[in-house]
Amino acid sequence: MHETKEKHDFEPKIVAFVCTWCTYAGADLAGTSRLQYPSNVRVLKFPCTGRIDPVFILRAFQRGADGVLVSGCHPGDCHYMAGNLHARRRFAAFRGLLDFVGVDLNRLQFSWVSAAEGGKWVEVVTELTERIRAMGPMEEFKTLETEECWSGALATPELQEAYNQI
C-alpha cells in the first residue's frame, strides 16, 4: 500500500545549481537507490560550483524560483582542486548582498553533497522544499519587476532588451 500523498495549496519551484562530479552524481545515486523526494526541484548541471555566477541565482529568483539550492563537492574533494572553495568565498559575500537587498536568506541554501551521498541529497532537497513551502511564494522580485515595467522608466525597447539580458 502506498501512502496517500498530502496535497498542498502551494508547490514551490526550487532550482538547484549543482556540480557534475559530486552533487549531480549524488542525485544520480539517489535515483539508482530508488530514494523518493519531492518533485519540486529542477537541476541545472555545471562542471563545478566555481562556474556558478551569483547572477544566475538572482535571475532564477526573478524568473519565478521560490528557492535556490547550490551544491557541490565537499571542501578538499573538488574535481578541479579548488573550484568549490572559490564558490564558497564568493557566495559568502553574495549572501550578505542578498540580505542587504532584502531577500530572505532562508530561500537560498548551500550544501556539500558528494557522489556517495544519495541520501544526503534527498535530505537536503526535502528539507528545502518543506521550508520554502512553509514560507510561501517568493513575491519580492516579481512585484519589483512588474512595478519597474509599469513605471515607464524601462519602457524604451533598448532598455527593456538590456534589462532582459541581465
Added chain:
Amino acid sequence: MSRIGVFVCHCGENISRTVDVERVAEAAGHISGVAYATDYKYMCSDPGQGLLKKAVAEHKLDGLVVAACSPRMHEKTFRNAAKAAGLNPFLCEMANIREHCSWVHEDREEATAKAIDIVRLMVERVKKDKALQPITVPITKRALVIGGGIAGIQAALDIADCGHQVLLVEREPSIGGHMAQLSETFPTLDCSQCIMTPKMVDVANHPNIKLYTWSEIENVDGYIGNFQVTIRKKARSVDMDKCTGCGVCMAKCPQKKIKSKFDCGLGTRPAIYVPFPQAVPNAPVIDRENCTYFKSGKCGVCAKVCGPGAVDYDQQDELITEPVGAIVVATGFELYSIAEKPKGSSIKGYGEFGHGTIPDVIDGMTFERLASASGPTGGKILRPSDGREPKQVVFVQCVGSRAREKGISYCSKVCCMYTAKHTMLYKHKVHDGQAYVFFMDARTPGKSYDEFWRRAVEEEEAVYIRGMVSRLYQKGDKIVVMGSDVLVGVQVEIEADLVVLATAVQPRQGADSLAQKLGISYDTYNFYSEAHAKLKPVECATAGIYLAGACQGPKDIPDTVSQASAAAAKVMTLFAKDQLEREPIVARVNERNCVACFYCKKVCPYGAVEEKEIRDRQGNLVRVVAYVNPGVCGGCGTCQATCPSKSVELDGYTDEQVMAMIEAL
C-alpha cells in the same frame, strides 16, 4: 529558427512506469523550435539509435535532446550517434528523466510534469549550443602505478610487457604488500611466497619498470595523457647503488628489539632493516625513529661495518617530478584494528572482544604470520603470550563487517574463505587441536570455493557455530568465549587457548588524502569509486586514472589480479593512440573585452591562464590580455564566474546556455 529533435526513452519500464512518455513527447513537440518529437522503448539500442539517425536526415535536425537516463550513463552513446548522423556531437544533450525523475518520484502526474520541464530546459539549452571541435593532445606513454602489492605488481608487469615504461611507487621499503605476508592461499593452499616472490623479482629485473620504494605521491597535476607527478623519495639512509644487500649492517645493529610490522608485532627487527628476507629491493632502510644514531648521535655501527660504504646518515628526502600519461591506483587495504581506533574514525570499537588487551586474541593477518613458514615461529602455531601450542582455537567472523550499528555495513568478502583456510592450516599443524568458528553466514561464491569450505567442515572437522560472540574474557591462561548458537537456540561457552578475529577489510589510512591529490572520488568508507558499478569497474570518473585491487572494495587475490590486468589493458588501450581527443569544454577569452585584471589567472587551479601581448605591425605593445591554454585548461569555469568584465566563456557552459535554461524555468 532551430530544428530540434526530441527523443523520449521508455527505458523498458524504468521511465514509462511513472512518466507518461507519450505525453512528454507530445508536449515537447509543441515547444517552439522543436521540429520532431517521438518516444521509443530503448533509445540506446541499435534500432533506437537508428531512429535518431534517420530522424536527423529526414527532418534536417540541427540539435538533439534525448530524454532518458543520466548523461553520466549514455551521453557519449548519443553524442556518437549524433556524430554518425552527421551532426556535431556537442549539439546533442540529454535530459535526465530517469535518475532525476522517474526513479525518485511515485506520482505519475508530478513526474510527467517534471519530465516535461526538464525536456523544455534542455531544448532551450540546445538552441544555444555551439558546434565544438575536439582538442587533440599528445599522450605521454608512461604509466604510474601507485602501490606495490599484487595488484600494482600485476598491472605494472602487464603494462611493461607491452613495451611501455612504468613507474611503480610503493610506500614501504619493499614491494609485496599483504600477499607477501600470507602463509598459504585459498582454495589451492599453495604457498603465497612461492607464487609472489618470482613476480617481485620480475618487477625488479624488468627493463621497463622504474621502482620507487620507500616513496610516496606528493602531488599530481595535469590530465589524461599528460600528468605531472611529484614523488617524495623518503630518505632511506642507504645508498641503493652501493648497497649489495649483504645484510651485515642488520646483523651488527645493536638495536634489535623493534617490533616488526611485517610480522604483525610477533617478531622483532633491528633499526636498519629489510621488512622480510625476500624483500625487493633487498637494500635496507634505517628506521630513524628508533635508530640510536639518529636519536643520540652515538653508535654508527652500520656505517662502520658496511663494506661498500652505502650507509649515508645525511641522506635527505628527494622530490622527483615525472611525466606520465595514465595512473593505476592500487593502494590496497588494511585490517580494521580493534585495538587502535584510527583517529577521527566514526566506526565504533570492539572493546568486548579484548583485542589489544588480551595477548592471545589476534587478527587474521597475525594468524597468517604464525602459520607462515617464513614467520616468527617458523610456521609453528604458538600462542603469542607463552609460546604454548593452542589446543582449542576459536575463530570469530564478521568482526566489524556487516555491523551497521558499529559503522561498517559491507561484507569484507575474503574472511569466510580465509577463516576456512585457517582452520585447515591449524588442523594440519596441530592434529589433536579443535577449531571452532562463530559465523553469521558462510559466503563462498567463487570457483572451487564452496568445495573448499565444505572440506574444512566435513573433512577437517572444524566446528561451525552459527551465531555471534557477545564477550571474551581472560580466565587463568584460557580465554572464555561467550556466544550463541542460533540454530540450536542455546548459549555457548568455550574455553579457548587462542582467539582469531576476522576483522573488517578497510581502505588504507590516508586513502582520502591520496584521492584528493588525484582528484578521484571515494565512498563513505574511503574506498575509491569506479566510474560505473557494472560497465566501468576499473575506470575512475576522472579520465586517465584506473583502479586495481582492494582500494576499490574488499577483494581476494584472483579478483585483484583480474582487475589489475583489466586496468593495465585500459592503460594500453589509451597508449595505443598517439594523440588523444579531449572534450573541448575549455575556457576562451574575448580579447576585445579583456581588461587584463588577471583575476582569472589567480583563481585558475591549472595555471592555464597566460598573459598574452598584443602588438601592432611595428611590434609596439598595444595591450596585454589573458589567454587560456586549451591543452592545460581543465574546464571548471571558475574563471568565467570570476571575470568582472565577462570576457571569459567556458565552451559548453556559456552564460547564454545557462541563461536560456533559467529563462525557461
